[in-house]
Amino acid sequence: MALAPKSPNVIAKYLPIYFLLLAIAGIEFFVAFRITSTTALLTLLLGFAVCSAALALLFFMHLVEERRALFFSLIPATIFVLLMMNMIWSDSYRLLRMKPFPH
Amino acid sequence: MSDSQATAAAAHGHGAYMEESPYAIPSRKLTMWLFIISDAVTFGAVLMAYGYLRVASSDWPTPFKFTPSILNVMIMTFVLITSSLTMLGAVDSAKLGDKAKTSRFLWSTVLLGAIFAGLHIREWLGMIGEGVRLFQNPWGSSLFGATFFCITGLHLLHVFCGIIAIIVVARKFANGSLTAGHVETTGLYWHFVDLVWMFVVPLIYLTNIQH
Numbered sequence: 001m002a003l004a005p006k007s008p009n010v011i012a013k014y015l016p017i018y019f020l021l022l023a024i025a026g027i028e029f030f031v032a033f034r035i036t037s038t039t040a041l042l043t044l045l046l047g048f049a050v051c052s053a054a055l056a057l058l059f060f061m062h063l064v065e066e067r068r069a070l071f072f073s074l075i076p077a078t079i080f081v082l083l084m085m086n087m088i089w090s091d092s093y094r095l096l097r098m099k100p101f102p103h
Numbered sequence: 104m105s106d107s108q109a110t111a112a113a114a115h116g117h118g119a120y121m122e123e124s125p126y127a128i129p130s131r132k133l134t135m136w137l138f139i140i141s142d143a144v145t146f147g148a149v150l151m152a153y154g155y156l157r158v159a160s161s162d163w164p165t166p167f168k169f170t171p172s173i174l175n176v177m178i179m180t181f182v183l184i185t186s187s188l189t190m191l192g193a194v195d196s197a198k199l200g201d202k203a204k205t206s207r208f209l210w211s212t213v214l215l216g217a218i219f220a221g222l223h224i225r226e227w228l229g230m231i232g233e234g235v236r237l238f239q240n241p242w243g244s245s246l247f248g249a250t251f252f253c254i255t256g257l258h259l260l261h262v263f264c265g266i267i268a269i270i271v272v273a274r275k276f277a278n279g280s281l282t283a284g285h286v287e288t289t290g291l292y293w294h295f296v297d298l299v300w301m302f303v304v305p306l307i308y309l310t311n312i313q314h
Contacts, residue, residue: 008199010191010192010195010196010199010204011188011189011191011192011195014188014191015188018184018185018187018188021184022181022184025177025180025181025184025301025304028304028305028309029173029177029309032173032305032309032310032312033169033312033314036314038158038310041309041310042305042306042310045305045306045309045310046302046305046306048305049301049302049304049305049306052298052301053298053301053302056187056294056297056298056301057298060187060191060294060297061291061294061295061298066126066127066128067125067126067127067128069125069126070126070128070133070136073126074136074140077140078140078143078144081144081147082143082144082147082151085144085147085148085151086151089151089152089154089155090155
């Protein structure tokens with residue numbers, strides 16, 4: 001009797017990235033209770049968030065499999081816009097008080 | 104018209120007669136990428152505005168305890184990352200033409216998304232129960248509630264939209280009116296929702312833990 005063809009395990013190849021994302025999330029929760037300095041914690045957590053986002057973009061959203069042109073058209077421009085927006089926010093906050101930040 | 108032109112026209116529309124797609128992806132996928140980029144800038148704007156308020160306020164509240172808030176957020180994070188995995192299963196099953204498996208993965212994603220939304224609403228109700236409103240709270244800066252509800256609410260809105268989109272795609276893919284490409288495009292959106300959560304958790308919750 002012929003056996004029906006076995007359907008491939010489609011999620012198996014994504015499991016390493018999945019567990020890596022869970023591990024990064026776990027580390028984030030751990031360090032949040034360990035570090036009390038807001039600046040140090042924020043820097044560390046943003047670093048972890050950027051790593052998680054990069055993994056999700058490259059492997060879950062398959063950006064690593066697309067043409068490089070797509071990556072270079074989208075990602076650097078987005079990062080540039082976000083950084084520029086960061087500059088504008090600080091300026092708008094300063095203007096709100098009508099004086100420069102105290103030194 | 105050559106066979107390759109006919110295939111390209113079927114995949115990319117009549118624009119394919121004039122020039123090839125520079126990214127070698129269907130226009131619907133490119134459109135979703137452009138939407139994701141614009142949405143990323145929207146979230147970037149609100150998160151940066153929150154960051155400035157958070158750093159500039161001397162009396163910013165740090166109300167999140169391990170239980171119930173942080174534990175709830177840990178479960179939510181696990182559920183959302185797992186829903187991304189089931190979405191990936193749906194995309195790859197759809198590409199292989201396995202409709203039954205695609206359907207199972209898509210409905211699993213819907214279920215996990217609904218669990219995430221339910222936990223999110225439970226978190227909101229807990230905060231409201233503690234007296235947090237848009238412009239007042241019992242602890243400190245009055246803008247805490249506004250930023251908390253706006254940022255998590257914007258993310259929750261994306262989750263609701265994603266759940267509705269996946270339900271529509273699951274039903275239409277099952278009856279053959281949508282293709283694997285549609286499943287993949289919806290998957291891109293769902294992974295983006297997951298990606299945004301990776302920034303919301305540290306900025307909104309983990310920097311405001313009650314030590």
